[in-house]
Amino acid sequence: MVEQTLLEQLVEALRVMPGIGRKSAQRIAHQLLQRNRDAAKHLSRILAEAMDRIGHCKRCRTYTENELCYLCENTRRDDSTICVVENPSDVDAIEEANYKGRYFVLLGHLSPLDGIGPDDIGLHDFQKLIENEDLKEVILATSTTVEGEATAHFISEMCKARGKQVTRIAHGVPMGGELEYANSLTIAHALDGRREI
Amino acid sequence: MVEQTLLEQLVEALRVMPGIGRKSAQRIAHQLLQRNRDAAKHLSRILAEAMDRIGHCKRCRTYTENELCYLCENTRRDDSTICVVENPSDVDAIEEANYKGRYFVLLGHLSPLDGIGPDDIGLHDFQKLIENEDLKEVILATSTTVEGEATAHFISEMCKARGKQVTRIAHGVPMGGELEYANSLTIAHALDGRREI
Numbered sequence: 113m114v115e116q117t118l119l120e121q122l123v124e125a126l127r128v129m130p131g132i133g134r135k136s137a138q139r140i141a142h143q144l145l146q147r148n149r150d151a152a153k154h155l156s157r158i159l160a161e162a163m164d165r166i167g168h169c170k171r172c173r174t175y176t177e178n179e180l181c182y183l184c185e186n187t188r189r190d191d192s193t194i195c196v197v198e199n200p201s202d203v204d205a206i207e208e209a210n211y212k213g214r215y216f217v218l219l220g221h222l223s224p225l226d227g228i229g230p231d232d233i234g235l236h237d238f239q240k241l242i243e244n245e246d247l248k249e250v251i252l253a254t255s256t257t258v259e260g261e262a263t264a265h266f267i268s269e270m271c272k273a274r275g276k277q278v279t280r281i282a283h284g285v286p287m288g289g290e291l292e293y294a295n296s297l298t299i300a301h302a303l304d305g306r307r308e309i
Numbered sequence: 310m311v312e313q314t315l316l317e318q319l320v321e322a323l324r325v326m327p328g329i330g331r332k333s334a335q336r337i338a339h340q341l342l343q344r345n346r347d348a349a350k351h352l353s354r355i356l357a358e359a360m361d362r363i364g365h366c367k368r369c370r371t372y373t374e375n376e377l378c379y380l381c382e383n384t385r386r387d388d389s390t391i392c393v394v395e396n397p398s399d400v401d402a403i404e405e406a407n408y409k410g411r412y413f414v415l416l417g418h419l420s421p422l423d424g425i426g427p428d429d430i431g432l433h434d435f436q437k438l439i440e441n442e443d444l445k446e447v448i449l450a451t452s453t454t455v456e457g458e459a460t461a462h463f464i465s466e467m468c469k470a471r472g473k474q475v476t477r478i479a480h481g482v483p484m485g486g487e488l489e490y491a492n493s494l495t496i497a498h499a500l501d502g503r504r505e506i
Contacts, residue, residue: 118374122359128348129337140326141359142398145372146416149360151325156360158322160353162315162338163346175342177315201339219343 119145171241173217173234174200183207189214192248194241196267198255206253213251216241221259222266230266238267242276250278316342368438370414370431371397380404386411389445391438393464395452403450410448413438418456419463430460432467439473447475 116124119141126137144152168174169181176182183189183203193213197203203215218233230236242250250271254260264280271278284302285294294302313321316338323334341349365371366378373379380386380400390410394400400412415430427433439447447468451457461477468475481499482491491499 117379118355118359118363119372122355122363125348125352125355128341128345128352130340131333131336136328138398138401139328142372142396143327144325144356144360145363148325151322152360153357155322155325156353156357158315158319159341159356160350162319163341163349163353166315166319166342175316175339182314199339201335204335 168219169217172215173219173237174203174215183215192246193251194247194249195251195253196238196264197253198260198263202253218254218263221254221257221263223259233263235267235270239270242271242274247276250276252278252280256283365416366414369412370416370434371400371412380412389443390448391444391446392448392450393435393461394450395457395460399450415451415460418451418454418460420456427463432464435464436467436471439468439471444473447473449475449477453480 122141123134123137126132126140127134132140162177165177166175167177169176169184170179171184172181174181174183178185190213194216195206195211195213196216196218197206198218198221200217200219203217206215216234216238218235220228220233222228222230222233241247250267252264252267254264254267268278268280282301282305283298284305285291285298291299319338320331320334323329323337324331329337359374362374363372364374366373366381367376368381369378371378371380375382387410391413392403392408392410393413393415394403395415395418397414397416400414403412413431413435415432417425417430419425419427419430438444447464449461449464451461451464465475465477479502480495481502482488482495488496
């Protein structure tokens with residue numbers, strides 16, 4: 113076994129990123145070396161700093177380098193609504209839809225088979241939050257997988273037991289989507305959730 | 310304008326990589342934070358080291374952190390053949406095809422409109438190399454674009470003027486490729502280059 117060249121080590125290290133295979137990693141390494149060394153060095157610095165300094169928001173559990181994330185720090189958000197999501201990236205998606213309330217990020221979903229119980233997804237903190245804050249509505253935006261649905265069900269029971277209104281985001285045919293490409297479960301949900309116009 | 314969070318800075322910095330858009334960068338940032346902080350820190354270190362230390366091989370111009378690349382340092386390669394390619398990544402591709410000779414990497418191609426002349430693609434060094442070394446064959450493996458073909462033509466004239474045998478790699482229907490999906494120029498090349506069997 114010959115010793116790896118620095119370039120080979122770089123290609124291998126780049127593959128830690130999801131979706132980056134060997135060919136993409138080679139292409140990235142070559143392009144950075146050829147055209148963008150300064151930007152690559154900047155990426156190296158930010159990457160190290162981010163991995164060292166980014167933790168979780170004390171209130172909503174999303175990523176932040178501070179005690180509270182910029183959304184929880186923002187005093188102009190609507191404190192009466194809280195939206196429960198599985199991942200920090202879901203927060204970005206919902207922000208783009210112009211939601212103005214608060215968030216709670218589970219960082220996962222219930223999965224008894226993998227040993228992931230309520231405490232592992234922060235539901236202990238969430239319980240304190242719904243008991244101590246003046247919430248009007250809890251919006252469940254966990255994913256539509258079996259685990260996501262089970263997690264939503266579990267949280268809705270928690271909320272109802274404490275007299276909080278709880279809603280689930282609508283499932284149906286996506287906007288701009290064609291009916292013939294939607295699966296039957298989606299269409300069943302769309303029919304179920306029909307509204308008078 | 311609110312100050313960018315460290316996570317936003319990371320997402321933006323990741324986009325320096327070719328083929329990584331905003332969504333992919335977000336996904337990569339979240340995954341590294343959630344599952345792979347140590348590997349990401351390792352990537353950060355290797356990236357900085359590679360950008361600082363990787364230069365070009367004195368002989369063939371490919372990337373290396375040493376004076377000579379591992380291929381040029383290898384004394385068991387065939388010194389009588391040299392394969393001319395445009396990019397360091399082409400070297401990897403040809404290595405996989407079990408070629409045993411030497412390389413010369415142009416790091417580009419002739420492009421008079423962009424002000425890229427013979428000296429910019431190392432042809433001054435290449436001239437010295439073909440004049441001083443005991444080469445039997447120069448294989449031109451530049452790409453099949455207009456610029457790649459023009460570059461191949463220019464180099465072949467250089468070689469012929471110095472009495473060196475020069476060949477161009479074959480162009481034709483790719484192995485495993487179906488005829489109906491090959492373009493007409495490829496098929497024309499394949500017919501042109503037909504051999505008796």
